[in-house]
Amino acid sequence: MNQLRALRIPLFLLGLALVFIVERYLKTYDSYKIVLIIGAVVTLLPIALSFSLMQKVKAQGLLAEAKSWRLVLIWKLLVVLAVALYFVYRWTLDTTLNPESLGQKALLVLWLSTLFLGLFMGLGVEFSHRMNGTGENAEPNRLAYSSKIWLSIGFLFLGLGALNYGAAKKDKVYDLSYFKSTKPGEATLNTVASLSAPVRTGVFFAKDSEVAAFVKEYLDVLAAKNNNLQLEFYDKDFYPAQAEEFKVSKNGQIVLLKDGNRQRIDLGDKLENARKKLKTLDAQFQKALLQLTSEQGSIYFTSSHGEMGWGIDRHSPLRSLRNLETVLRSQNLTPKTLASTFAPIPDDAAAVAVVGPTASFTKEEVQTLRDYLNRGGKLLLALDVESSGEQTEEVVVADQNEMQALLTEIGIQFRKDRLANDKEFVRSTRQKFDRVYLYTNLFGSHESVSTLTRNDEKLNILALHAGHLVVEGGANNWNPVATIMTLRSTFIDTNKNFEYEPTEVRGSYPLAAAAEKGMAEGKKGRIIVLADASMLSDPPLYYNGNQWMALDAFRWLTDRMNTAGAVESEEDVRIQHSKGRELVLFHGSIYLAPLLILTLGFVANRRKRGRA
Numbered sequence: 001m002n003q004l005r006a007l008r009i010p011l012f013l014l015g016l017a018l019v020f021i022v023e024r025y026l027k028t029y030d031s032y033k034i035v036l037i038i039g040a041v042v043t044l045l046p047i048a049l050s051f052s053l054m055q056k057v058k059a060q061g062l063l064a065e066a067k068s069w070r071l072v073l074i075w076k077l078l079v080v081l082a083v084a085l086y087f088v089y090r091w092t093l094d095t096t097l098n099p100e101s102l103g104q105k106a107l108l109v110l111w112l113s114t115l116f117l118g119l120f121m122g123l124g125v126e127f128s129h130r131m132n133g134t135g136e137n138a139e140p141n142r143l144a145y146s147s148k149i150w151l152s153i154g155f156l157f158l159g160l161g162a163l164n165y166g167a168a169k170k171d172k173v174y175d176l177s178y179f180k181s182t183k184p185g186e187a188t189l190n191t192v193a194s195l196s197a198p199v200r201t202g203v204f205f206a207k208d209s210e211v212a213a214f215v216k217e218y219l220d221v222l223a224a225k226n227n228n229l230q231l232e233f234y235d236k237d238f239y240p241a242q243a244e245e246f247k248v249s250k251n252g253q254i255v256l257l258k259d260g261n262r263q264r265i266d267l268g269d270k271l272e273n274a275r276k277k278l279k280t281l282d283a284q285f286q287k288a289l290l291q292l293t294s295e296q297g298s299i300y301f302t303s304s305h306g307e308m309g310w311g312i313d314r315h316s317p318l319r320s321l322r323n324l325e326t327v328l329r330s331q332n333l334t335p336k337t338l339a340s341t342f343a344p345i346p347d348d349a350a351a352v353a354v355v356g357p358t359a360s361f362t363k364e365e366v367q368t369l370r371d372y373l374n375r376g377g378k379l380l381l382a383l384d385v386e387s388s389g390e391q392t393e394e395v396v397v398a399d400q401n402e403m404q405a406l407l408t409e410i411g412i413q414f415r416k417d418r419l420a421n422d423k424e425f426v427r428s429t430r431q432k433f434d435r436v437y438l439y440t441n442l443f444g445s446h447e448s449v450s451t452l453t454r455n456d457e458k459l460n461i462l463a464l465h466a467g468h469l470v471v472e473g474g475a476n477n478w479n480p481v482a483t484i485m486t487l488r489s490t491f492i493d494t495n496k497n498f499e500y501e502p503t504e505v506r507g508s509y510p511l512a513a514a515a516e517k518g519m520a521e522g523k524k525g526r527i528i529v530l531a532d533a534s535m536l537s538d539p540p541l542y543y544n545g546n547q548w549m550a551l552d553a554f555r556w557l558t559d560r561m562n563t564a565g566a567v568e569s570e571e572d573v574r575i576q577h578s579k580g581r582e583l584v585l586f587h588g589s590i591y592l593a594p595l596l597i598l599t600l601g602f603v604a605n606r607r608k609r610g611r612a
């Protein structure tokens with residue numbers, strides 16, 4: 001009997017372990033029921049032993065010891081009750097994996113709490129029972145006190161666990177430390193709001209993926225904007241039919257599907273791989289959505305007058321439009337080269353762009369552009385005061401007399417006098433030449449700069465070799481308006497010494513202007529003029545201000561203002577994320593620290609009672 005008394009706890013724990021192993025790993029095997037019965041018998045045997053010992057000492061009149069065995073019996077019965085509740089819970093789930101109804105969730109909480117409290121009560125009772133006397137020397141009150149202490153610890157851990165679970169499941173995340181992913185930007189929200197037909201969005205991530213939570217948070221905001229954005233969340237391994245339908249080969253992908261066409265965004269299923277892509281998720285999603293829902297357009301760039309182009313110039317990247325090409329393609333606009341402006345502009349042209357010409361346009365070429373505008377065409381004209389190179393010496397840019405004549409008809413004049421600012425400028429080389437590197441946040445109320453205007457407190461645009469415009473009253477039914485102006489401390493550097501002279505006038509000079517003219521059949525001719533072609537070159541387009549200037553300019557020209565607005569990006573946010581380290585600190589603070597304090601208090605209390 002004494003040997004059985006010593007084995008009752010190991011047998012009880014062994015029985016519980018067998019039940020767990022059977023339920024977790026052997027459920028599909030034929031031996032499932034046999035091993036389950038063995039586990040149940042091994043679990044119930046110590047309970048029967050405790051009950052018989054309680055009855056034995058009670059029959060002998062040793063009521064104090066009988067009370068001690070009753071407490072030993074109660075904690076074991078609590079654990080068995082928790083196991084029984086677990087099987088009831090599993091029965092209610094049937095074939096589903098997760099609780100859905102309120103009753104199922106209540107059963108889940110009930111069996112876990114009962115098991116947890118039963119085990120903690122058992123710790124207190126068994127520790128005290130080992131030092132408890134027998135017969136008339138038994139101290140049931142000591143066992144009861146110990147069980148209450150450990151039950152309190154159990155309730156403390158349950159509360160902390162519930163708080164942790166609730167914080168993890170709460171539908172709002174307050175990110176104060178290591179990670180910040182992107183959120184839907186104004187442009188993407190506007191694009192989603194304009195959807196007139198359903199777009200299915202298949203989101204494929206493993207159920208335990210850390211990336212999925214960030215993606216779901218982002219997509220839920222968009223889906224709330226328009227029901228036509230239909231979200232479908234799958235785990236590829238559990239939903240092979242849907243994976244085949246969306247043509248997904250692995251988890252970690254978002255696929256947009258519309259009318260048999262699809263666009264894929266590949267983020268990755270692991271946070272360490274996806275963190276960089278998550279920061280630009282908004283730009284990626286908007287690009288994919290536009291590829292499916294917007295009409296593809298072509299922007300023709302003139303190329304026979306020394307204009308800026310796609311390659312990097314041997315003198316300076318300020319002559320390259322590679323970043324502009326990327327911006328256009330993100331809006332489903334394809335840049336194409338216009339070999340000659342003597343022939344009529346192609347019919348598929350959404351707009352024509354003349355960026356940084358160094359040679360003059362002939363009268364016939366300008367007439368081609370004039371006819372194109374009068375048919376409702378769209379033109380972006382970016383002129384230069386000099387070739388935008390890193391060298392300080394001026395590279396001569398031919399006068400554009402014929403182009404000036406066209407602008408005069410519209411009510412705009414371009415002046416090649418270079419602007420400078422000795423107070424507010426971009427410091428690059430730490431030389432006086434830097435004073436022609438201008439920045440500004442003065443924007444008009446025109447649609448073509450709407451994003452800049454709404455964000456003028458945090459956005460600037462860069463102009464690195466700027467002339468200026470003179471915007472006059474509308475002519476020939478055109479209505480020109482200045483859209484971007486320099487800071488008021490800017491002056492015209494007439495003697496090109498980068499110094500302000502009393503004869504030079506400080507003021508806010510127009511850097512950009514837009515004009516529109518109504519045509520027959522409801523068409524509208526539109527033009528945007530920039531006094532500095534370098535505003536569209538590669539280095540400035542690394543900055544948000546110049547990116548959004550280019551985006552909204554081409555959106556307005558091509559009549560796509562329904563997608564206007566800022567695109568969110570968190571690329572500048574440094575990510576410092578170590579899951580293991582964060583978990584150690586978190587659980588150490590809420591579990592280990594309180595447990596250490598309670599343990600020290602328990603030991604001190606025991607020593608005090610021992611001395612007494």
